[in-house]
Amino acid sequence: MKCIFGVVFFLLFIGNINSQQKDLVTYTAFTIADSLKKDANAIVRLDEGILDVVSNSKYILDVHQVVTILNAEGAYHLKHTLGFDKFYKIENVEIKVYNELGLLTKKYSRKDFDVQSAYDGVSFVTDEKLMYLYSPAPGYPCTVETNYQINATGYIDLPDWRINNNNSATEVFRYTVKVPEEIDIRYRTINLMISPLVTSEKKTKIYKWEANNISVKRLEEGGYEAGRYLPAVQIGANRFSYDGYDGELNNWKNFGKWSYPFYSEKKPFSDERMNELRAMTEKSGTLFEKVDVLYSYLKKNMRYVSIQLGIGGFKPFSARFVDEKKYGDCKALTNYMRNLLAVVGIPSYPALINAGYNKFPADSLFPSSPFNHVILCIPNKNDTIWLECTSNNARTGFLGSFTENKRALVITENGGVLVNTPPSVAANNKLVINNDIFLDVDGGAKVNTSLYGTGDFLLLLEEQKSIKVDEQKEFFVKYLDYKTPDDYK
């Protein structure tokens, strides 16, 4: 019996190799070049995406990835997390695990995944869901093969194809994009010097990028976000349709045109309410003073609650909603502030921005939608005022490290304009700690400490003022390295 089993097994194995050769995919860990293994926890044997842009609202992306995990530090490749929502569906997902020899040990499909709502750490409510699976390793090294299809029925950006070579090296990287000629795409590569092979088939254009043997390059701390340094093929849509809203992304102006209607509201306030608002700023002279009064009103009365639903990524709740409920997300609060200013005759514009201290500014030459936040831009001769409408304690015009020194897409009635947000200088971000030390006879001392700050530090200190006394003391010990204060005022 054993003998026959052996023969059958052998034949199957050969068959398997043949089919592998056809796809140029290898599952055994033995064939990896030593040069690629340097600093690597895993080797991506194949990272292939085939994007089929069907129309301005539909695309299908087939993903095929084969990763050999060299040691336990590469175990994060065993965790599979895929996000989806109503415009972005995951289909035909299949995960296979192979041992060191390249023999299949385990196979998973959709039913093995757990599903839960996505929690992005900020939002109170979101539409997005996550499916996740952990596929245990049969030992190291081992190989994980992932196949799935993304079915998008609405999009703004087309998917980029990126090489994550922070901890892993890549043997074969391949991205194919098929697109109807009349739509076409924009493209470029970053941190990667390759050009596509372009062919045409009937009325479809086919682009193909390929790169081989990309070794590990570790990211350093304190730089921009990883996306700035990882090799990638970037794809830009010329035309798109999201949730039934058609738009163009061939330049920033047109993208702004698409966004503008979301911020238009016929009559957000009653006449009576408008009179109230006008009365508030009656005594203010300059434009800045008026802005200051209304911004203070916003900070005092409205609160930030993140609710990302439907086309919620783009369309704010109405100003009327915010006026009644006294809460909103960044879009809703920005839109509300804009409408407050409009009542007193001050024009202002929502500005999309990719916020985060180490976010790389949006690129003026390659329009896309990298934005995660909205602020308000108020033209004021040569001294544009920027307002962060989700804050309850920022000074009027203060942006802070979250949004300063970036590029914001100002959305006007004539379309989008990409402008720089002002950087702050070191002198405006000061933390001054004043210690008065009273020495005792026996060598001990009493220290009276007082702090004041400007810029980001001012926000940090104001935040401290609002928390419980014990937590404030913790801030001194943990953040400022003080010993536990005896007395605290």
Place this chain on the structure above:
Amino acid sequence: METPIGNFTTEEINLKECAFDKDADAVIISHEAVSNFNEEYNLVTDHKIKLKILKEKGIEKANIKIRYYSDKDFEFISNLKAVILSYNDDHEIVKSNLNNKNIYNKKIHKLFSEISFTMPNVKVGSIIEYTYTSIMKHYGGLDSWYFQNELPVMLSSYRLYILPGAEFAYTVYRTSDFPIEIKPHSQTGSIYYSMKNIPGLRDEVYMGAARDYLQRVNFQLSNYDNNGIKTKYVNTWKQLAEELMMEKLFGTQLNKTLPNVAKTSWETASSPDEKMKLVYNYVRSNMVWDNIYSKYSSSIKDAWEKKKGNGGDINLILINLLNEAGLDVSPMLVSERDNGKVDTTYPYLDQFNKVVAYVTINGQSYILDATDKQTPLHLIPFSLLNTKGFIVDKKNSRFVTISNSKTRNLNVVSIRASLDKAGKMRGVSTVSNYDYSKIQKKEDYVSSKTKYQEDFSKPYSALLIDSFKVDGLDSDTLPLKHDFNMSYELTKSGDYYLLTYNFFTGLTKNPFISNNRFSTIDFGTQYTCIANENFALPDNLQLETLPKNIKLVTPDNSMVAYREITKEENTLRINLKIEINKSEYSANEYAMVKDFYNKVFDTLNEPILLKDKL
């Protein structure tokens, strides 16, 4: 039951701060609930909650989430209504209702869903009142009633209607300072509990389960199925053990034979100890835990085939195989420290959150948890220290106290270094972490070596380390040993250099900061840190004064620290030792613990002053 909401008294409106918890951001004015049964013997609970926002920070308490157990539609929430009292721009009172459109319902986990809503127009001074009904399939979902919360509570009351003919018992856990009112009402078969003015319980460092310190009442009821048919009431631990051993989801799983088990590896083992180790590692390396806590398994065969399961699946597989290997093993029900203390007075299974294997070999007992990948065989899992376990056995069921006085969290630092004329220190160091100190560190090391090395020197900003080498990873008994070179530029001030010596002890920031403490300080283990450091000084750097030797001892002698600094010729020797010889301290001892820690940190961080004589 319909009760009108949105009536607020003048006292409530005028309330500015919580008199018995002045630091509170918000206060629960009242939380009243009534649990009753309907024709289907569902457990129907009506909640009515009134809370007031007292400070700016408390505004986020208006974002309300109600979590419920939605697996197999066990529970659902209905009749959610909410009203907020707030102020308009002219400081006049306005009331608004929650719009149903702004209520969101989401599945957030395999087992749980969540209803969330936020109130409009929330300001400091706003009062929110909301009501909802929870309907659970049967009385099996009956949970303890917690009078206390993270926020202070002015009134908390609960009325429970007991199923007719049910056997019923309850236990109250409370601090003697807080009186409780209990009123049985025999006509309606209900019982009413209430407490008043309970301060909030906030998270504290080294706190076990918050619920151990919350004022609460636990219930023990006989089991009911969907139709209200009473099943047998278990009234002793012994009976409970007997029943569990017959239970489909528990005891009978231990009699199943698992397919495709590589038994040969342990069948030839030289000793029972060796055998236990082989079985344990076999299960640990083959099974993946899905992070769900359970003491039951619907089928260990299924889990074994999938190589994945909940805590019950995995440890019942372990017990099954240990038993089949001929070892003396019993299932033991445990409650991790974070899950709360076990009350042995009532045979009440919900108290436990895990089942583990209890093995006895030649009078020596072992506690094995195969969902835990790092703890070596000879150590009790850290999360079970200072708890009680219930051994489930047909003949000899019993409680054991799980504690460990032999092994501790032991750390040894040694530094041999010399200083050059410009105040730069170079040397070699060895840091060894034993037993409980090793477990977490090993896990961190395995998950990322680079990050581990970075984190190792991170607390010491000017310190550079290289040639970092780690040994002892694969040994169960050896410490995790780190050998490396270090260099460091001393801080200079005028002609003086400051020599610091608190390196790699893990004692960088004092964890005890708050003024008061409500919960027991539970370190889990006893603790020792020893540092022996030698610094060879160059001719030009001389000691101004030799810092005093210091010995700190708490009045109960359980915490000891000393610092000894000596100079022989050109070598400065520093010996530090910190010992904590109890693993638990009551809240009453907090002042003593905090005082000791303050002094220890002062001592460790007092630099040695060297004068440059050049």
